[in-house]
Amino acid sequence: MPQPATGPTEANTFPALCAHTHLFPGARCRLQGLPDPHAFTAAPWSIGVDLRFSDDAAAAELRTGGPDGPVLAVPPYTTGAGTHIGERAWFVREFTWVDGEVELRIGGHA
Numbered sequence: 314m315p316q317p318a319t320g321p322t323e324a325n326t327f328p329a330l331c332a333h334t335h336l337f338p339g340a341r342c343r344l345q346g347l348p349d350p351h352a353f354t355a356a357p358w359s360i361g362v363d364l365r366f367s368d369d370a371a372a373a374e375l376r377t378g379g380p381d382g383p384v385l386a387v388p389p390y391t392t393g394a395g396t397h398i399g400e401r402a403w404f405v406r407e408f409t410w411v412d413g414e415v416e417l418r419i420g421g422h423a
Contacts, residue, residue, distance in 0.1 A: 326361030326372075329417065334368045334392065336385070336403055336419050344415040354410040357383055369393040375405070375417075383408075384423045 331342040342364065347353050362373040362385065371390040377383045383405040391397050404420035 326363055328363045328365055329373075331364055331366050334366050335398065336364075336387065336401070338406075338419060338421050340419040342417045342419070343411070344417065347415060350413055350415045351410055354408045354415050357405075357408055357415075366392075371398075381423065385417065385419065386423075 327344050327346045329342040329344045331340065333340055336342075344350070344353075344362070347360075357375065357377050359377050360375050362375050364371045364373050364387065369390075369392045371387055373385055373387040375383060375385050381404065384402050385405055386402045387398075387400065389398060389400045402423035404423050405417050406420035407416075407418040409416045409418070
């Protein structure tokens with residue numbers, strides 16, 4: 314019997330444009346290419362996310378359904394400038410529908 318995926322896969326991974334070089338409380342990223350962004354804003358579901366920072370990119374996973382709310386889990390990665398960023402998980406404070414895309418507003422560390 315096939316096992317469920319535990320991380321992002323190409324079929325369910327969506328790009329998220331982030332205007333900064335890293336995540337922090339208050340940072341915003343725009344999810345692109347969702348099949349129904351309006352419905353996702355109202356009731357987000359778990360997806361893979363390809364974070365595209367201003368200087369590099371990193372894989373991540375948006376996890377929903379947890380007792381404390383949605384979390385964006387980012388495994389360790391190295392930036393284009395060579396800085397190592399350790400594994401982090403961030404609460405997603407808000408989902409907003411903007412111009413056909415979903416904007417995530419990052420909260421504190423999960």
